Structure formats: structure tokens, C-alpha cells
Amino acid sequence: MSLFDVQTPFFRPLWRRVAVTVVCLAWAAMEVSTGAVFWAILFGAAGLYLAWQFFVVFDPAPDGDEDGTGKG
Secondary structure (H helix, E strand, C coil), X not given: CCCCCCCXXXXXXXXXXXXXXXXXXXXXXHHHHHCCHHHHHHHHHHHXXXXXXXXXXXXXXXXXXXXXXXXX
């Protein structure tokens, strides 16, 4: 298991993926507004990484579970 592996069953519900991504990007915007460039870049990069992982390459259905319910 990798430290940055977000392909876990915890993030299967869409609302969790959206919430975590929005929080990171909103925090980056807040840091920009206060002039903290380092933290803005850090949280912005995290938010963009999560957006890529959650909405481009994420597979919410486990193997053999087409409807995402976990019941096969």
C-alpha cells in the first residue's frame, strides 16, 4: 500500500470523493487569498492530484461488481 494510494473502498461513494477534492481546492484558494503561496501550491497540487485520481482514473466498482453495490 502506497502513502498516496487513494484507490481504496473508503472513497467509493461519490460524495466523499467530491468533498475531499473540494476541501483541498478551497483551502488552496483560501491560502492564496492570505498570501501564503507555499501552502496554496501544496493544497492546490493535492486537490488537482485528487481530482485526477477520483474523476479520471478511479474505478468505483470492485472486480465483478458492475453496479457498485458490493453485492456481486
